[in-house]
Amino acid sequence: MRKGKELILATKAFAKEDRSKSWWHLVTTMMLFFASMAGSFFAPWFALKIVFGIFQAFVSVRFFIIYHDYLHHSILQKSKLANFIMTLFGVYILAPKSIWKRSHDYHHNHNSKLFSASIGSYPIATRKKFESMTRSERIVYLTIRHPLTIGLGYLSMFIYGMCISSFVSSPKRHWDSLLTLVFHASYIALIAIFLGWQSAFAGILLPFLVGHALGSYLFYAQHNFPGVIFQANEDWAYEGAALKSSSYMKTSAFWAWVTGNIGYHHIHHLNSRIPFYRLPEAMKALPELQTATVTSLNPRDIIACFRLKIWDPERGEMVGLS
Template sequence: MAQLDHRNLRKEIAHYEKSDTKSSIWQVINTLGPFFLLWFLAYKSLSVSYFLTLGLCIIAAGFLVRIFIIFHDCCHGSFFQKRRANQIWGTITGILTFCPYEQWKHSHSIHHATSSNLNKRGTGDVWVMTVDEYVAASKLQKLTYRLYRNPFVMFVLGPIYIFLIAYRFNTKNAKSRERRNTHITNISIVIVIALLCWLVGWQTVLLVQGPIFFLSGSLGIWLFYVQHQFEDSYFENQDNWDFVKAAIDGSSYYKLPKVLQWLTGNIGFHHIHHLSPRIPNYYLEDVHNNHKSLQEATTITLSSSLRSLHFRLWDEKNKRFIGFREIKRMMEKESEDKLSVSVSSVKNS
């Protein structure tokens, strides 16, 4: 699509940028209600079979991801019409998901404003190195980056570090409102966990909330990771970077089965969300279905999305992601070419 069409497209979908209070309230009911019910059933099932408990925890984790989508929309000010309502429900759902509302709202807004901009990486995004940066990096930097991009570190250790540790602290330049909200969230989490431990015992809380927390955290990181890490994504330096192209070409359409699409709050229509963050999640599918140009975005499925695990470095020359094996072959070939040139020079001399 041409840049002009992109600009017109933003105007065409602008009328979706208004929440419907009834739809938002209904989403709160059909999301938080089942989550609390599943948590209670998981607790009761401990006396029957822990396999049954784990099954219920898996479903509850899906609903916690959906709660996060409500939190996410509140951070964008798109879930409710009134700012105060978004703040209140954003804080409540932030407590349930272990995410401080004001802190996450700030970092995520930076992510949207700088997504795919190679000159403005580092806040609210996944660490991406270019091929040239990796080649020039020290051995320690390469090791650190390889560990960061390792699936075990990112999707197993990542949720524990991010949601339990990183979000508990304010950033150095955080404003008073952000600091206050983080403290309120932390205190509220401690009170809720302490109350649950007093009511059902710490072992029960660990056996039920542990799997729910871990699975939902891993799924959340996966969703965030996979929708920007596809082979022909979009990354540009500041001089050539374009917000609309970053949204359409730098974010994917994650085509999920209907049940998973519902549980993930339509976040699979990520290209539309980045194009217009003020559109509530329950309108994203309508926007996609009613605008053919948006259906041309890169589409990934559950099976094809697994390939993203092999995409590690952004190749600026060829405008695509490559893996560590490919960069190794490139570096070996470059060394062979240099050696060949040196040998040829010696022979000619």
């Protein structure tokens, strides 16, 4: 069984895109995205608008994974058209390129480290650290990790985290975060004025609420699941963080399509240059990738992930407060 650099080198065979396949996935996803948006705006009945709005949410998650892969340099590099599309989509989806790439690259380089900034990830406290916190510090920590906060990722992770917080911390560096907020507010207002509140709700607010809730939960559960391992910085290794601190989320074919195979998260963390459509191929070919800890979108697994609050070094596992 290969380990370390040998295993990472073995994955390089899959870190090659099929350019025509990349464009196929992007173009078909865009077509479904705009078709569902049109349906949510112009369908004759509110119930039908809602159906289109929910489907738009699912397609937006898939579009985000394609955007995410583009910023990892795994697909469509050196294409001015792709760069234009991805820049616009980043603004539309409340994750402009400058802040998403900076925070997500940090996350990949520090995933599962116990003593690093929680940039691009949910904070992790050891039992000792949690017990030494003041009451207000505990409230903040638990609020960030609360299911309601994660479920309202549209407000907490994207509007506040990606846009407001990033702009306040560095206005010159993240001016596009302010531009994103202005565009988003204007977009909602214009649709409400010209097409009515039902279209604004079904075509914008509902897709953002549902899509960002799913995206926020995926991001949480991929690194907060029963069996996850966290390590002190000096013991941290890139390969171990990928295979032991990133889950394999087993899903149906439909959810695999919606989530762009991001459930193969341990492989993505081992080599982020593998295009999303080649992740299943890599797992099938390399036995070393087939032993990852499994979670799913089953309600029992979701509850189990949400119950985890702090890292207990003595037990070597994430535990609840009880």
